[in-house]
Amino acid sequence: MFKRILVAALLTLAGSGLALAHEYKLGNLDIVHPWTRATPAGAKTGGGYLIVINKAATADRLVSAASDVAGKVELHQMAVKDGVMTMQPLPDGVAIPANGKVEFKPGGYHVMFIDLKAPFKKGNKVKVHLTFEKAGATDVDFEVAGVGETAPADPDHMHMN
Numbered sequence: 709m710f711k712r713i714l715v716a717a718l719l720t721l722a723g724s725g726l727a728l729a730h731e732y733k734l735g736n737l738d739i740v741h742p743w744t745r746a747t748p749a750g751a752k753t754g755g756g757y758l759i760v761i762n763k764a765a766t767a768d769r770l771v772s773a774a775s776d777v778a779g780k781v782e783l784h785q786m787a788v789k790d791g792v793m794t795m796q797p798l799p800d801g802v803a804i805p806a807n808g809k810v811e812f813k814p815g816g817y818h819v820m821f822i823d824l825k826a827p828f829k830k831g832n833k834v835k836v837h838l839t840f841e842k843a844g845a846t847d848v849d850f851e852v853a854g855v856g857e858t859a860p861a862d863p864d865h866m867h868m869n
């Protein structure tokens with residue numbers, strides 16, 4: 709009896725996790741679970757994350773991102789240099805290898821929202837226009853996760869709230 713209830717609860721959790729992993733198709737690209745984090749009041753910047761899977765035999769490139777929610781949107785890379793975390797703008801964009809994928813995640817590649825016009829609120833969506841060199845351009849919604857959340861796309865990550 710108890711076991712059955714537990715299984716049902718786990719299935720419910722797994723189901724809600726899957727529902728959060730939204731996905732877009734653009735030509736040969738899969739754009740998986742774009743997300744960002746709630747920002748504290750007064751914060752001027754925010755980072756956006758997603759996974760781009762390229763099913764084509766030729767490489768593509770995320771050239772730019774744009775959004776009405778920020779004065780400026782850039783593509784950045786976070787890297788540790790001489791023991792210090794630094795953030796570099798990538799004016800040429802990010803290459804998406806043939807039959808490969810690139811993960812934009814905290815501590816690595818990210819979409820940088822600069823001069824936020826309003827704070828990002830958990831549960832909201834941020835519309836972003838992504839332009840790829842070969843696949844073309846599309847609008848996707850970045851889901852706003854809670855402040856402390858790290859990777860809602862991670863299937864091991866259970867959403868209890």
Ligand SMILES: [Cu+2]
Pocket residue numbers: 755784785795818819820
């Ligand atoms: Cu940045």
